[in-house]
Amino acid sequence: GASKRIKVDGVEYNTDPTFTNVTKSIISHTNKGLHLNDQHPVGILRDLIERKLNSVDNVFMPYNNFKPVVTTWENFDSLGFPANHPGRSKSDTYYINQDHLLRTHTSAHEVQCFQDLQTSKHKGFLISADVYRRDEIDRTHYPVFHQMEGARLWEHGDLDSLKRDLEVMEKALKENQTHTKLLCVSDAPAIDPEENPKQSYMTAPEVELTVAHLKRSLELTVSEVFNRKIESLREMKVANVPTELKYRWVKAYFPWTAPSYEIEVWWQGEWLEICGCGVIKQDVLNKAGFKLDSTMGWAFGLGLDRIAMILFEIPDIRLLWTADERFHRQFKRQTITAFKPYSKHPGSIRDVAFWLPEGTIGQEEEIHENDIMEIVRDTAGSLVESVKLIDSFVDPKTNKKSLCYRINYQSMERNITNLEVNDLQKEVVGRLIDKYHVTIR
Ligand code: PHE
Numbered sequence: 001g002a003s004k005r006i007k008v009d010g011v012e013y014n015t016d017p018t019f020t021n022v023t024k025s026i027i028s029h030t031n032k033g034l035h036l037n038d039q040h041p042v043g044i045l046r047d048l049i050e051r052k053l054n055s056v057d058n059v060f061m062p063y064n065n066f067k068p069v070v071t072t073w074e075n076f077d078s079l080g081f082p083a084n085h086p087g088r089s090k091s092d093t094y095y096i097n098q099d100h101l102l103r104t105h106t107s108a109h110e111v112q113c114f115q116d117l118q119t120s121k122h123k124g125f126l127i128s129a130d131v132y133r134r135d136e137i138d139r140t141h142y143p144v145f146h147q148m149e150g151a152r153l154w155e156h157g158d159l160d161s162l163k164r165d166l167e168v169m170e171k172a173l174k175e176n177q178t179h180t181k182l183l184c185v186s187d188a189p190a191i192d193p194e195e196n197p198k199q200s201y202m203t204a205p206e207v208e209l210t211v212a213h214l215k216r217s218l219e220l221t222v223s224e225v226f227n228r229k230i231e232s233l234r235e236m237k238v239a240n241v242p243t244e245l246k247y248r249w250v251k252a253y254f255p256w257t258a259p260s261y262e263i264e265v266w267w268q269g270e271w272l273e274i275c276g277c278g279v280i281k282q283d284v285l286n287k288a289g290f291k292l293d294s295t296m297g298w299a300f301g302l303g304l305d306r307i308a309m310i311l312f313e314i315p316d317i318r319l320l321w322t323a324d325e326r327f328h329r330q331f332k333r334q335t336i337t338a339f340k341p342y343s344k345h346p347g348s349i350r351d352v353a354f355w356l357p358e359g360t361i362g363q364e365e366e367i368h369e370n371d372i373m374e375i376v377r378d379t380a381g382s383l384v385e386s387v388k389l390i391d392s393f394v395d396p397k398t399n400k401k402s403l404c405y406r407i408n409y410q411s412m413e414r415n416i417t418n419l420e421v422n423d424l425q426k427e428v429v430g431r432l433i434d435k436y437h438v439t440i441r
Contacts, residue, residue, distance in 0.1 A: 006020070006022070006027070006096065007027075008022075008027055008030055008067075008068070008069050008096065008102075009030050009031060009067050009068065009069065011067075011069065013069070013096045013097055013100055014097055015096070015097055016095075016097040016098050018098075019090065019095040019096075019097050019098045020095060020096060020097055021090055021094060021095055021134075021374075022094045022095065022096055022102060023374065023377070023378040024378070025377055025378050025381050026094055026102070026132065026143060026144070026377075029130065029132075029143075029144045029321070030067075030068050030102070030130070032130070032321070033130075034130070034146065034320060034321070035064060035128045035129065035130065035146045035304065036064055036065075038333050038334075039328070039331050039332060039333055040320075040328070040331060041308040041309075041311070041312040041314060041320065041331060041339075042146050042304050042305060042308050042320060044308075044331060044332075044333065044334065044335065044336070045225065045304050045307060045308045045311065046064075046128045046146070046148060046304060047333070047334060048224065048225060048228070048334060048336075049126075049148060049221055049224070049225065049302070050062055050126055050128075050148075051334075052176075052220060052221060052224040053126065053150065053217065053220070053221065054126075055172070056168060056169060056172045056217075056220070057165065057168055059122055059123040059124045059152065060122065060124045060125055060126045060150065060152075061113075061116070061117070061120060061122040061124070061125045061126070062125070062126050062127075062128075063109065063113060063125060063126070063127045063128075064127070064128045064129070066106075066109050066127065066129050068102050068103055068129065068130055068131075068132065069096060069100050069101070069102060069103075070100070070101065070102075070103045070108040070109070071099055071100060071101075072088075072098070072099055072100070072101060073099075074103075074108045074109070074111065074112070075093075075101055075103055075104060075105070075107075075108040076088055078108075078110070078111045078284070078287055079107055079108075079110065079111075079254075079255055079256040079284065080255040080256050080281065080283060080284070081255050082255070085255070087104060091134060091368040091370045091371070092104070092133060092134050092370070093132075093133065093134065094132050094133075094134060094143075102131075102132035103129070103131050103132065104131055104132060104133050105131055105147060105149075105301055106127045106128070106129050106131060106147040106148065106149035106301055107149060107256070107299070107301055109127050109129075109149065110149065110151065110256070110280075110284060110288075110299065111284060111287050111288045112288075113125045113127060113151070114151070114153075114284070114285060114288030114289075114290070115288045115289055117153060117288075118288075118289060118290065123152060123153055123154070124150065124151050124152035124153060124297075125149075125150070125151055126148060126149065126150050127148065127149040127150075128146065128147070128148045128149075128304070129146065129147065130144055130145070130146055131144070131145060131146065131147050132144055133145075134370040134373070134374065135370065135373070136369065136370070136373055136387070137373050137376065137377060137384060137385075137386055137387045138385075138386040138387075138388070139315065139316045139317060139385070139386065140306065140309070140317055141317065142305070142317045142318065142320075142321070143377065144321075145303060145304070145305040145306075145317075146303070146304040146305055147301050147302060147303055147304060148301070148302045148304055149299065149300070149301050149302075150217070150299065150300045150301075150302070151280065151297060151298065151299040151300075152213070152214075152217070152297050152298055152299075153280075153285075153295050153296070153297035154210070154295070154296055154297055155294065155295065155296075156201070156202070156206070156293055156294055156295055156296045157206075159205060159206065159209065162206070162209045162210065162213065163209060165213060166209055166212055166213045166216065169213055169216040169217060169220065170216055172220055173216050173219055173220045173223065176220055176223045176224060176227065177223055177227075179227055179230065179231060180223075180226070180227050180230050180231075180242070180243065180244060180245055181243075181244045181245070182219055182222070182223050182244070182245050182247060183244045183245065183246045183247070184247060184248065184249070185246050185247070185248050185266070186248040186249065186250075187248070187249050188249040188250055188251045188261050190207055190208045190211035190212065190259065191204060191207055191208065191259075192251065192259065195251055196251040196252075196253075196258070196259040196260065196261075197258060197259065198258065198259055198279070199258050199279070199281060199282055201282050201293050201296075202279070202296055206296060207259070207279065210279055210296060210297065210298055211259065211261075211279065211298070213298065214261075214277055214278075214279070214298035214300070215249065215261075215263075217298075217300075218263050218274070218275065218277065218300060219247070219263075221302070222245070222247060222263065222265055222274060223245065225307065225311065226245050226265065226267075227245075228311075228336045229310075229311050229336055230242060230245070232336050232337065232338070236338070245265065245266075246265070246266035247263060247264060247265045247266065248263070248264050248266075248271070249261050249262070249263055250262045250263075250264060252276055252277075252278070254276055254278055256280065256281050256283075256284050256299075257277070257278025257279055257280055257281060257298075257299060258278060258279060258281055259278055259279055260276065260277070260278030260279075261276070261277055261278060262274075262275065262276050262277070263275060263277070267310060272306070272307075272310065273303075274302060274303075274307065275300050275301055275302035275303065276300065276301055277298065277299060277300035277301070278298065278299065278300075279296070279297070279298055280296070280297050280298060280299050282296075285297075305317060305320060308320070311336050312331070312336065312337065312338065312339050313338040313339050314339050315339075315341065316385070316412070318382055318385075318412050319339070319412055321382065322382075322412045322413060323413070324342075324412065324413055326342045327339075327342075344410075345410060345411050345412070345413070345414060345415050345416070346410070346415065347385055347408050347409055347410030347416075348408075348409045348410070348416065348418065348421040349406060349407070349408050349409070350406075350407050350409065350421065350425045351390070351404055351405065351406050351407070352404070352405050352407065352425070352428065352429055352432070352440070353391070353402060353403070353404035353405075353440070353441040354402070354403060354404075354432060354438035354439060354440050354441055355400050355401065355402050355438060355439040355441060356400065356401045356402075356403065356436075356438060357436070357437045357438065357439075358399075358400060361394070361399070361401050367436045367438070369389065371435075371436070372387065372405060372432070373387055375428055375431045375432060375435070376407060376428055379424055379427045379428050379431065380407075380409060380424045380428070382411070382412065382413075383409055383410070383411050383416060383420075383424065384407060384408070384409055384410075385408040385409065385410040386407075386408045387405055387406070387407050387408075388405065388406050388408075389403060389404070389405055390404050390405065390406045391403070391404035392404070402441060404441075407425070407428070409421045409424060409425075
């Protein structure tokens with residue numbers, strides 16, 4: 001028979017029984033555009049970074065309206081992800097059908113934007129968008145978040161332009177540190193033949209300069225954003241405001257960049273991962289239609305939500321998605337202010353303990369934690385605060401495995417009643433039984 005069709009952002013897609021795993025609750029997030037709202041923490045942050053990076057030499061074309069459905073080719077193949085890469089699995093990614101998915105990162109648009117650059121006066125781009133990953137549920141994880149992708153190109157062999165642009169960037173970085181100094185506590189070398197090799201089509205000086213430009217650009221971004229935060233703390237007369245900002249460069253791996261890095265910032269006693277980046281692989285640029293080996297450059301991908309939560313002191317990631325005016329009226333364009341909590345509505349805790357069906361332990365059929373998260377999320381939507389595994393054991397006699405999950409139901413918007421929670425819990429349990437044939441203990 002004809003397969004069911006689903007509509008995402010006004011476009012209809014065929015579903016496919018073995019691939020489709022998007023849910024109504026996830027699809028309902030695809031038209032929210034939080035990054036476009038410059039009075040929302042995510043949008044304010046996006047706007048601040050865009051302004052700063054384009055204040056230097058105005059080379060970045062902004063793309064902020066790409067739709068979230070992309071092809072498997074765009075999200076993975078075009079970037080050189082191997083066929084067996086775990087990111088492709090249905091337990092991590094929301095598929096519409098075999099060939100379409102909700103992008104898991106903004107890199108899915110790189111090839112298309114590089115294509116555009118060939119006929120544009122711009123020499124780079126910034127893409128901001130919502131991205132989707134199946135994940136656990138707690139105060140810092142949400143299946144939808146936002147990334148900003150950046151990229152910058154030069155002609156292969158044009159060392160003079162590269163040097164000039166680097167000088168301009170270095171100057172901008174220095175000027176941005178009048179209040180708070182950046183302090184690099186550990187660097188990753190641009191050229192590291194064993195652990196983070198360069199591509200053979202680029203010369204050593206080209207790699208050194210491209211990497212230096214990439215690093216200075218991200219340092220400028222970090223300095224801009226955290227300086228503003230530190231300044232706002234000073235104005236509020238908060239005690240122990242940091243006088244310097246520590247950061248470090250760490251080598252990394254991404255299938256479409258070489259060498260690759262991550263930048264991390266020391267904030268309130270923890271290393272905070274800010275973004276992954278690297279020198280774009282020749283193959284991606286060639287796929288985008290550039291004349292063979294004519295081009296080189298860098299790319300980065302930065303997660304906006306976690307940084308926004310820190311800057312705006314937002315304690316629960318679901319607040320980013322609330323419709324409550326008490327949240328929205330607190331934020332102003334281009335301004336970092338600390339969120340003032342309003343009264344939290346009481347929550348309600350329920351446990352569900354069950355035996356897995358016999359013979360599934362360690363097998364492919366064994367239920368994946370993200371599948372449990374999805375059932376809870378699809379049933380309770382934004383009424384669930386967290387889901388935690390609190391107990392797990394195998395009975396040595398029967399060799400059966402037991403799991404116990406604790407679900408914390410709580411709304412950001414209103415009081416939820418016990419009756420309502422009971423109904424939700426009943427539905428979660430029912431769906432666990434129907435779909436995964438568990439036996440409730
Ligand atoms: N897309 C990567 C991620 O989501 C980040 C990245 C972007 C890394 C561009 C390198 C270049 O983790």
